[in-house]
Amino acid sequence: MTEVPESHPRYESLKTREDLVEGVKKGITSEAGLIAHGRGEMFDYLLGEKTIPEAKRAAERSVQLMKEADNPVISVNGNVAALVPENIVKLSKRLDCKLEVNLFHRTDERIEKIVKELEKHGAEDVLGKDPDAEIPNLDHDRALCSEEGIYYSEVVLVPLEDGDRAQALKRMGKTVLTIDLNPLSRTAKAADVTIVDNIIRAVPYMIECEPSEEEFDNRENLSSILEYMSDRLLQLRDEDMAR
Numbered sequence: 001m002t003e004v005p006e007s008h009p010r011y012e013s014l015k016t017r018e019d020l021v022e023g024v025k026k027g028i029t030s031e032a033g034l035i036a037h038g039r040g041e042m043f044d045y046l047l048g049e050k051t052i053p054e055a056k057r058a059a060e061r062s063v064q065l066m067k068e069a070d071n072p073v074i075s076v077n078g079n080v081a082a083l084v085p086e087n088i089v090k091l092s093k094r095l096d097c098k099l100e101v102n103l104f105h106r107t108d109e110r111i112e113k114i115v116k117e118l119e120k121h122g123a124e125d126v127l128g129k130d131p132d133a134e135i136p137n138l139d140h141d142r143a144l145c146s147e148e149g150i151y152y153s154e155v156v157l158v159p160l161e162d163g164d165r166a167q168a169l170k171r172m173g174k175t176v177l178t179i180d181l182n183p184l185s186r187t188a189k190a191a192d193v194t195i196v197d198n199i200i201r202a203v204p205y206m207i208e209c210e211p212s213e214e215e216f217d218n219r220e221n222l223s224s225i226l227e228y229m230s231d232r233l234l235q236l237r238d239e240d241m242a243r
């Protein structure tokens, strides 16, 4: 693993990349996870690599919806397990909700390793190893899930999710919450609440924020984020022209 010096101006970002590369080496993260992260980084740049008020509002609303639910579940994939293993366990404890390992590029070996990684950080009863249900209208492996977890959950947090599965979960009538840096992704659009933020900032914020009972309109929030991103692009252009 490359040692990134803390003095490096891009320390956080480089360290995050190293965590993912390490995740791939450990067999936790898929190689495609690296590409997914690169795409996310581009959108994070447009956010100024910070948690904007729209993301905070979405996070606060998500926490409330999970607290209100009888069987809330957090879905964990290879990127989540490499980037925020400790905090995702803390969040599940704060919200008293189950963790289920649910993979797009599914292998039993990777599921096993991710479950172990979560247990190393204090998780108990992680679901996902013995799927006994399927999400309807998805082709085989991606559809596998656990009956007592995702299948019967009414509220499910699916960070960094594939658009197809997010839409399939919506069709099952679930309240779908996501963390996705891309406000234009199919997942971002399909979800009831989209937290447009880097998962490394969003999850710690969800652990400590006050839940919100206010009405939340996801389309409006996404539209406001796109406006923020385009304003920032213009601002960056002006700064560059003034140099």
Ligand code: PTJ
Pocket: 029, 030, 032, 033, 034, 035, 036, 037, 038, 039, 040, 041, 043, 077, 078, 079, 083, 102, 103, 104, 105, 106, 160, 161, 162, 163, 179, 180, 181, 182, 185, 197, 198, 199, 200
């Ligand atoms: O571990 P697996 O097999 O379940 O695979 C996981 C990945 C992420 C590879 C798989 O679900 C996938 O291919 O996802 P997509 O379709 O690339 O979508 C991932 C979304 O997450 C994209 O919209 C990215 O912009 C976004 N994203 C990437 N990194 C981050 C992120 N969002 C928040 N925080 C990040 N660090």
